[in-house]
Amino acid sequence: MTTSLIDYQPAADLLQDRVILVTGAGDGIGAALATSLAAHGATVILLGRTIKKLEKIYDAIVAAGYPQPAIVPLDLEGATADHYQELAATLQQEYGRLDGLVHNATYLGALMPVEHYDLQLWARVLQTNLTAPLLLTRALLPLLKQSTAASVIFTSASEIQGGRAYWGAYSVSKAGADNLMQILASELETNTSIRVNSLIPGPVQSQTRRTAFPGEDPNQHPEIETLLPAYLYLLGPDSENVNGQILHAQESHQVLAASI
Ligand SMILES: NC(=O)c1ccc[n+]([C@@H]2O[C@H](COP(=O)([O-])OP(=O)(O)OC[C@H]3O[C@@H](n4cnc5c(N)ncnc54)[C@H](OP(=O)(O)O)[C@@H]3O)[C@@H](O)[C@H]2O)c1
Structure with a gap:
């Protein structure tokens, strides 16, 4: 049976008793996802660079009576390998394991021809969207290995497909992250219980979306909430055999046959 992840x-x-870290948890998809994960029983680690936004999500989760989350203020653009090691040590001490990791934060950079792309900006986008997820995943691997069923999600985008003009560093960084996902999925397939996949959310309104498509009617896309079942599916036990895939939250997938 082929069906849509939205129907999950x-x-x-x-996600009862699972510990899950979400990057970019203060806004857009990351904020809605963090709240939804907590609503399904997870202890959520809210990572982001704007503490006020993270505190708002933290307070909403606590007020709803969900498991107490944690805030990790970190700017992915400036963080070094040492910052990630410190984070791993703190999480090891607090939780002893990590069951889920969602690479959601993103930096759009600019939409412009490669010929004119500012090279410093290009490096910042690559750092935020590709190198930071690599460093974070590497640092957290020992914690993920201590979970009986860990799931790592990279957030991809349909705009990167086919080398679309003007999407520059954002597109290259996302394509690189998808490739990194597949390498990690292959390397971790044997001898660990860690699964690694990419998820394309599909269009929803957010700050990044408004920057990329300023002329769009904000009401033409589905609500962010419609995407959340896809994330829950990939983080939970119903996707235990899904590894190394690039899934689309708003399209049909064979992989769900037994799960819906
Ligand atoms: N919305 C869409 O239509 C769409 C479509 C395809 C793919 N996506 C993907 O979905 C994911 C979420 O995007 P969104 O649409 O929800 O965008 P968003 O609302 O703009 O959220 C992006 C998040 O990333 C955080 N962030 C950016 N740079 C950071 C840094 N250096 N360090 C730490 N955090 C940083 C932002 O923090 P601040 O709030 O503090 O800036 C924000 O929380 C992204 O990976 C995006 O590529 C979205």
């Missing part, structure tokens, strides 16, 4: 219906306690 997660159990209320799908």
Whole structure:
């Protein structure tokens, strides 16, 4: 059976007792996702660079009576390998393991021809969208290995397909991250219980979206909430055999046959 990830219906306690880190958890998809993960029982580690935004999500989760989250203020553009090692040490001490990692934060950079792209800006986009997820994943691997069923999600984008003109560093960084995902999925397939996949959310309104498409009617896309079942599916046990895939949250996938 082929069906859409949007139709996935997660159990209320799908992520009970799971510890899951979300980057860019203060806004857009990351904020809605963090709240939804907590609503399904997860202890969520909210990583982002704007503390006020993270505090707002933290307060909403606590007020709803969900498991107490944690805030990790970190600018992915400036963070070094040492910052990630410090984070790993703190999480090891607090939780002893990590069951999920969602690479969601992104920097759009600019939409312009490669010929004119500012090279410093190009490097900043690559650092935020590709190198930071690499460093974060590497640092957290020992914690992910201590989970009985860990899931890592890279966030991809349909705009990167086919080498579309003007998407420059954003497109290259996302394509690189998809490739990194597949390498990690292959390397971790044997001898670990870590699965690694990419998810294309599809268009929803957000700050990044408004910057990329300033002329768009904000009401033409689905609400962010419609994408969340796809993330829950990939983070929970119903996708235990899914590894190394690039899935689209708003399209049909064979992989869900037994799960919906
Ligand atoms: N919305 C769409 O239509 C769409 C389509 C395809 C793919 N995506 C992907 O979905 C993911 C979420 O995007 P979104 O649309 O929800 O965008 P968004 O609302 O603009 O959120 C982006 C998040 O990334 C954080 N961030 C940016 N640079 C950072 C840095 N250096 N360090 C730490 N955090 C940083 C932002 O933090 P601040 O708020 O502090 O700036 C924000 O929380 C991205 O990976 C994006 O590529 C979105």
